[in-house]
Amino acid sequence: MKQTILVLEDDAxxxxxxxxxxxxxxxxVRTCASGxxxxxxxxxxxxxxxxxxxxxxxxxxxxxxxxxxxxxEFARVPIIFLTARAGEEDRVRGLDLGADDYITKPFGTxxxxxxxxxxxxxxxxxxxxxxxxxxxxxxxDAMTLSVRGNPTEVTATEFxxxxxxxxxxxxxxxxDQVLDAVWRDLAFVTPRSVDVYIRRLREKIERDPENPxxxxxxxxxxxKFEAAR
Numbered sequence: 001m002k003q004t005i006l007v008l009e010d011d012a013x014x015x016x017x018x019x020x021x022x023x024x025x026x027x028x029v030r031t032c033a034s035g036x037x038x039x040x041x042x043x044x045x046x047x048x049x050x051x052x053x054x055x056x057x058x059x060x061x062x063x064x065x066x067x068x069x070x071x072x073e074f075a076r077v078p079i080i081f082l083t084a085r086a087g088e089e090d091r092v093r094g095l096d097l098g099a100d101d102y103i104t105k106p107f108g109t110x111x112x113x114x115x116x117x118x119x120x121x122x123x124x125x126x127x128x129x130x131x132x133x134x135x136x137x138x139x140x141d142a143m144t145l146s147v148r149g150n151p152t153e154v155t156a157t158e159f160x161x162x163x164x165x166x167x168x169x170x171x172x173x174x175x176d177q178v179l180d181a182v183w184r185d186l187a188f189v190t191p192r193s194v195d196v197y198i199r200r201l202r203e204k205i206e207r208d209p210e211n212p213x214x215x216x217x218x219x220x221x222x223x224k225f226e227a228a229r
């Protein structure tokens with residue numbers, strides 16, 4: 001069965017171009033031109049991935065991303081932004097909202113298909129081992145997170161990042177090493193993305209995100225997971 005990509009794009013020419021090349025790559029594609037249409041369409045077609053423009057009629061792509069990440073049904077479905085907004089502030093905001101990749105226009109159609117495949121591969125590779133800490137528990141098979149006994153929504157990227165660092169307590173990793181280990185074949189992601197995801201994880205697992213107990217910054221080096229004493 002083909003995986004369905006739901007595309008939010010209000011420019012008909014770009015929407016047709018994206019649809020054509022994703023279909024050539026073996027995906028089913030559903031398109032909509034307004035942010036207000038995304039959730040109703042998703043409930044009908046259960047997409048494997050969302051591809052969102054930002055500047056669209058109705059709810060913006062940013063708002064759609066926020067809604068998806070707040071939804072039980074779609075919180076873990078991967079999201080890629082495809083947008084003309086190329087500024088660092090916009091990229092960071094997109095990742096902060098829970099996106100898994102951020103592609104700027106103009107784009108190459110082969111690159112687009114490759115990045116969609118790369119994100120989907122990351123979601124399909126299971127993590128089998130769980131990790132337990134005093135404040136949280138990672139459940140490997142289900143790829144879920146519990147924080148102080150409460151189920152906490154986490155994307156596959158966030159789960160893999162926390163699992164990777166927690167599996168190597170005390171070891172310092174540079175941003176590039178984290179990218180290689182967690183993102184693997186997604187070579188387009190920048191080291192800045194690691195900072196965004198670390199901040200998101202701190203907000204979810206740390207009692208005081210400004211003074212983290214687990215996810216430590218090592219100045220001039222990178223990050224490490226400090227096991228609780």
